[in-house]
Amino acid sequence: MAEFGKSLTASETPIPGMLVFELPVHGDSRGWFKENWQREKMAAAGLPDFGPVQNNISFNDAVGTTRGIHAEPWDKWVSVATGRIFGAWVDLREGPSFGTVFTAELDASRAIFVPRGVGNSYQTLEPDTAYTYLVNDHWSPDASYSFLNLADETAAIEWPIPLREAEISAKDRGHPRLTEAVPVPARKVLVVGANGQLGIALREQFAGASHVEFASRAELDLTDPQLPFLRRWRDYGTIINASAYTAVDAAETADGRRAAWAANVSGVAALARVAAEHGITLVHVSSDYVFDGTLQRAYREDDALAPLGVYGQTKAAADAVVASLARHYIVRTSWVVGGGKNFVRTMAALAERGVDPDVVEDQVGRLTFTADIAGCIRHLLESGAPFGIYNMTGSGAATSWADVARRVFELKGHDPARVTGVSTAAYFAGAAAPVAPRPANSVLDLSKIERTGYAPRSADATLAEYLTRD
Structure with a gap:
């Protein structure tokens, strides 16, 4: 009874x-x-x-x-x-x-x-x-x-x-x-976009973890209408979206605009639908480009979005889609440096070749290395941090792109005075192709991620380490 x-x-x-x-x-x-x-x-x-x-x-x-x-x-x-x-x-x-x-x-x-x-x-x-x-x-x-x-x-x-x-x-x-008895394995983690700069860093971060799978765009296209049926999704507990269209200037062209919206919004929306249906945690990487850069302080996670260009608009739209999920982490970052061609490697090559570059000095922010983004994502997942948006960049003083270039020259044993700082307008004057507007202030407040127990590494120290390895 x-x-x-x-x-x-x-x-x-x-x-x-x-x-x-x-x-x-x-x-x-x-x-x-x-x-x-x-x-x-x-x-x-x-x-x-x-x-x-x-x-x-x-x-x-x-x-x-x-x-x-x-x-x-x-x-x-x-x-x-x-x-x-x-x-x-x-x-x-x-x-x-x-x-x-x-x-x-x-x-x-x-x-x-x-x-x-x-x-x-x-x-x-x-x-x-x-x-x-x-x-x-x-x-x-x-x-x-x-x-x-x-x-x-x-x-x-x-x-x-x-x-x-x-x-x-x-x-x-x-x-x-x-x-x-055969133990039941934990729900798996799937990294999509696993052959990009961040995807490669995530491969290194989770190397040897049998519950983590990696899929390149060729192996899992987020724009495929069959996406809901391409995996047994209930076996996955987390999807890390490391794929994105990041050609900010090309996004200002007609073809680039369509490609940026397809990859950064339509693909993310399809992934979010899969996550919602199967109770999957979705980890998404956002950008400082969702802000207009006019604030006179570091941007916090809850500041109003005001993207200036097409790329920023697609990232802001994707943030809104992902934030509608009950289980999500949005990792917002800036000035990303990883493998392949990037600003740091370009400056190092110019220094070695004897080229004295003009570099923008009226945009400020902090470098963020893909290895640190990958480590932060793992921390959020394994620490059980509350779901939501987290800023993640290197720590330390904000610098301009010209400051970074001078530091690269110095670390490579060259005279930093060879770098000349110029305004954004002067740098892009006379450009033949469309140029995306950039936020002047890309500094992100790190206090929220620090409260979870994660301490972002110094951008300057990581830069020195990166150049030593490179």
């Missing part, structure tokens, strides 16, 4: 992420009523918004019917419609909690949230028991399942009705012991 009059409450269990919920059941002489799953109230009480897509019911005629132990790659909301069960759950996920056991009785007034990869089993304690569960994925022959024997000696579950007297399927009796 269900207990009436409980308040909706949640309590933790020894298995990480698994929660027991006491449910309000209202009854009288006619019977009883309960809200078996109520998204808004239960989310407020601590239930993850796990997005169920299927509701299953298992009806059991007799006392002692025993099923399990099955671990599937999806989350479950388990409850009882009629009758009563003894439930046993064993953590079969990879990691330190593998093999942890939790048991509890469930009736109509108690339910449990079972995270992906936790083995689920139960034994009926009353006849005509209806066991129900919501799941957030559909069964698939391609999914990774794991099983544990009901009689496993290590788990040592104390079944109320001895297993020799219970009704058990031959298949369940044949499941392996814990020493042979």
